[in-house]
Amino acid sequence: MINKEPVITVKNMVKRFGTFVANDNLNFEVYKGEIFGFIGANGAGKTTAIRILCGLSTPTSGEMNVAGYDIYHQTEKIKKNIGYMSQKFSLYEDLTVAENIRFFGGVYGMKITERKARTEEMLERLDLMAFKNRKIGDLPLGWKQKLAFSIAILHNPKIVFLDEPTGGVDPITRRQFWNLIYEAVQKGITVFVTTHYMDEAEYCDRVSIMSEGQIVALDTPENLKKQYNAINMDEVFLKIAR
Amino acid sequence: MIEVQNIRKQYGDVVALENVSLSIQRGELFGLIGPDGAGKTTLMRILMSLLLPTAGSASMDNLDVVKDYKKVRLITGYMPGRFSLYPDLTVEENLKFFATVFGTTIEENDHLIKDIYQQIEPFKTRRAGQLSGGMKQKLALSCALIHKPEILILDEPTTGVDAVSRKEFWEMLKRLKNMGITILVSTPYMDEATLCDRIALIQEGKIMSVATPEEMMHSFPEDLWTVRSRKIYNTSKILEIIPSLISVNSFGQVLHLVTAKGQHTTESIREFLTKNGENDIIVESDKATIEDVFILLMQKHNQTV
Structure with a gap:
């Protein structure tokens, strides 16, 4: 599934806010079709890096390429080729399910016929047809998150960035959410995900661990467990971050 | 120490809590475990006299949370889910403010908060709004403790907090419990349940089960x-x-x-x-x-x- 063809390339990425170094010389590649886990303590610099990779913030220095486009000069192209969702912002609460889909389809520049076909297919698959005209605010959190993810990949992006997508979600929905991630990967979408649930780190093909602005470990969960002599990723994380 | 009897809370057509009853012993570290939207915050806000129940009653140390709400507030410390200290005041100013409101001083209850406050003291002149997540959490806990409450109510103190800070936070709770404080804490992280003396599993406004974590796991x-x-x-x-x-x-x-x-x-x-x-x-x-x-x-x- 993974053919080591990079869809994200990061070389010497630095981001400073005044004297504070949020990202201190990051170097990594994300391959096409992989689930790339981005783990780290609060304030380690994860969100800063994601914002740069999504074209929302300019790095201080370094070379970065996302989905084949340069991070300095082609941010609009990048935005068309990625999807994004987070726990904090996903969908508009005051719009209905259908209106949200229409809105995001429009933002991503999808053709009307394509959007309509995909909407039907998506609502069918999520079992949400009956709730098409319900406001997002009335839906349970778990449904919202599943819907938000499906909308983030509605335009079939090359990469989808998920920033703590499962925070506070019940354990059944959390697993259904990961099944959606696997399905997206099977369609060839690359997944870049952050999480505080260490069992979810196990579901990633590779995991990078950030601490104080630097990447201190990057490998498959299996290799990391071996390297740190740990029984699970929780232990790996504790050993590294403490 | 905390008695909840048949509490029901309704917002329009939405039933947030349905016939919830709980009995929490003095000195217990009690966990309310459930996903977002399960009703954890609503229950805590009712106990803190910030919301009125639609039906049912609750008491803390035999004080009714509706009738005796002023007294209830004096014996309880509360850490809401959203950071609610004053972002424009410094760390030290926030702590002083809460001490003054409750008619006490930082010095008087220093022994209670020392362990926790020490960790953020180097930043005491920094504005609270500028602190990192983990530090905000420690300051909020210090402020909730400053009047030496008998009961602590903590609403999802570890949500969105990384695995290391979460572990540290639970160690702090253990120490507070050992000082005799009754603690009611909510969390969506199931792995934290085993750190409590007893837990209630809550989902869609209903308590599904109450027991010690061991009992719950053994009676599968x-x-x-x-x-x-x-x-x-x-x-x-x-x-x-x-x-x-x-x-x-x-x-x-x-x-x-x-x-x-x-x-x-x-x-x-x-x-x-x-x-x-x-x-x-x-x-x-x-x-x-x-x-x-x-x-x-x-x-x-x-x-x-």
Whole structure:
């Protein structure tokens, strides 16, 4: 599934806010079709890096390429080729399910016929047809998150960035959410995900661990467990971050 | 110490809490475990006299939370889910403010907060709004403790906090419990449940179960198996059609397979998998975690709806 063809390339990425170094010389590649886990303590610099990779913030220095486009000069192209969702912002609460889909389809520049076909297919698959005209605010959190993810990949992006997508979600929905991630990967979408649930780190093909602005470990969960002599990723994380 | 009797809370058509009853002992570290929207915050806000229940009653140290709300507030410390200190005041100013409101001083209750406050003291002239998540959490806990409360109510103190800070926070709670403070804490992280003396599992406004974590895990009514395989996703798809299946879920690098009591052995499961083309599988009988218990209770609840 993974053919080591990079869809994200990061070389010497630095981001400073005044004297504070949020990202201190990051170097990594994300391959096409992989689930790339981005783990780290609060304030380690994860969100800063994601914002740069999504074209929302300019790095201080370094070379970065996302989905084949340069991070300095082609941010609009990048935005068309990625999807994004987070726990904090996903969908508009005051719009209905259908209106949200229409809105995001429009933002991503999808053709009307394509959007309509995909909407039907998506609502069918999520079992949400009956709730098409319900406001997002009335839906349970778990449904919202599943819907938000499906909308983030509605335009079939090359990469989808998920920033703590499962925070506070019940354990059944959390697993259904990961099944959606696997399905997206099977369609060839690359997944870049952050999480505080260490069992979810196990579901990633590779995991990078950030601490104080630097990447201190990057490998498959299996290799990391071996390297740190740990029984699970929780232990790996504790050993590294403490 | 905390008595909740048949509490119901309704917002329009939405029932946030349905007939909730709980009894929490003095000195207990009690966990309210459930996902977002389960009703944890609503219950805590009722106990803190910030919301009125639609029906039912609750008391803390024999003080009614509605009638005696002023007295209740004096004996309780509360840490809401959203950071609610003054972002424009410094760390020290926030702490002083809360001490003054309760007619005490930082010095008087220094022994209570020392352990926690020490960690943020180097930043005491920094504005609270400028602190990192972990530091905000420690300051909020210090402020909740400054008037030496008998009861602490903490609403999701570890949500969105990384695994290391979460561990540290629970160690702090243990120490406070040992000082005799009764603690009611809510969390969506199932793995934190085992750190409590007793827990209530809450979902959609209803308490599904109350017990010690050990009791809950031991009284798991079905058989649970850990299944290891190289292609976990494929294996889980195949297990979805095994006879007597109750559920199959991924738990990190392994699968947890739950089947009806007494219907399977490790051999019969392995046989089933081999027949369906899955080799190199390890099947072991295992004990349920709190998350397994929660999933099972949720499943049963969904079936009856």
